[in-house]
Amino acid sequence: MTPFERFVQFLINFSPALTVWFLVKVLFLIGLAIYIAFAVIVIRQVDLMTQALDGGFNFPLKLVSRIHLLVAIAVFLLALIIL
Amino acid sequence: MPDVFVSSPEKAEKKPELAKKETPVNPLAAFMPRPINLRFETQEKKEKIVLLLRRHMITNIPWLVIALIMVICPTIIGRVVSLDFIPSSFRLIISLAWYLLTFAFAFERFLSWFFNVNIITDERIIDIDFPGILYKDISETKIDRVQDVSEKTGGFIRSLFNFGDVAIQTAGAIPEICFEAVPNPGRVSQVLNELILEEEKEKLERRAR
Numbered sequence: 001m002t003p004f005e006r007f008v009q010f011l012i013n014f015s016p017a018l019t020v021w022f023l024v025k026v027l028f029l030i031g032l033a034i035y036i037a038f039a040v041i042v043i044r045q046v047d048l049m050t051q052a053l054d055g056g057f058n059f060p061l062k063l064v065s066r067i068h069l070l071v072a073i074a075v076f077l078l079a080l081i082i083l
Numbered sequence: 084m085p086d087v088f089v090s091s092p093e094k095a096e097k098k099p100e101l102a103k104k105e106t107p108v109n110p111l112a113a114f115m116p117r118p119i120n121l122r123f124e125t126q127e128k129k130e131k132i133v134l135l136l137r138r139h140m141i142t143n144i145p146w147l148v149i150a151l152i153m154v155i156c157p158t159i160i161g162r163v164v165s166l167d168f169i170p171s172s173f174r175l176i177i178s179l180a181w182y183l184l185t186f187a188f189a190f191e192r193f194l195s196w197f198f199n200v201n202i203i204t205d206e207r208i209i210d211i212d213f214p215g216i217l218y219k220d221i222s223e224t225k226i227d228r229v230q231d232v233s234e235k236t237g238g239f240i241r242s243l244f245n246f247g248d249v250a251i252q253t254a255g256a257i258p259e260i261c262f263e264a265v266p267n268p269g270r271v272s273q274v275l276n277e278l279i280l281e282e283e284k285e286k287l288e289r290r291a292r
Contacts, residue, residue: 021170021173028176028180032180035183035184035187038187039187042191042216044217045194045213045216045217048217049194049213051124052123052124052213052219053121053123053124053198053211054121054122054123054124055110055120055121056121057111057197064190065190068187068190071183072183075176078179079176082175083172
């Protein structure tokens with residue numbers, strides 16, 4: 001059996017509902033991975049902004065942007081585990 | 084022959100009213116005369132901030148309402164529509180992803196409001212804009228290049244909360260700098276006019292010497 005035939009067999013053996021949820025899971029993981037990239041950009045953006053205007057409120061904003069990234073990673077890992 | 088253009092020392096030291104008093108910084112204020120412990124990127128050592136402006140706080144209401152709706156949306160949908168066909172693990176991740184998106188939306192809007200500032204110093208007028216993610220647009224002009232200052236307040240909300248636009252015509256490369264939806268536009272243009280007068284006086288004094 002060629003790898004392609006094995007792949008077709010794998011798809012046939014899958015129940016339709018399971019395949020749908022598997023696809024949704026993959027889409028979710030892709031979406032959350034993109035979100036992590038966005039969270040990294042937000043950190044860069046906050047750094048750029050605080051550089052332009054340096055005031056007393058910069059530390060909390062930097063902290064929030066970093067916590068945001070950590071939460072995004074945590075949600076991605078949670079999705080990877082429980083979905 | 085009397086010196087016509089030499090002002091008395093008292094007059095020479097006269098500064099705009101706002102330039103005299105320093106105010107403790109409320110980091111979320113939209114109208115900050117002489118803020119302390121606040122600097123901007125291109126600020127020179129001797130340059131002092133006379134006024135820092137943001138859009139009026141009330142301009143944040145639309146996105147705050149949208150964020151609030153986004154927060155309560157999952158609860159309402161959960162009550163109206165039966166979501167039992169979705170596995171519980173997926174429901175959990177959907178909720179978390181939704182709240183992440185909501186947070187990102189609110190945080191981006193807040194950052195946009197907080198860092199899009201207009202600064203008036205004793206030397207320059209600076210308009211710092213962040214039109215998109217990772218984009219920075221800084222326009223500035225020297226006070227002595229300002230040709231005309233005009234303010235515009237109109238409409239019910241703007242009149243009620245006393246905020247509006249201040250347009251500054253310049254003789255520089257940027258023909259106009261506009262402070263949009265800033266609080267106390269009348270006061271802002273008054274400060275600008277005082278600074279322009281002061282700058283003109285300094286010029287005349289320099290010529291007389």
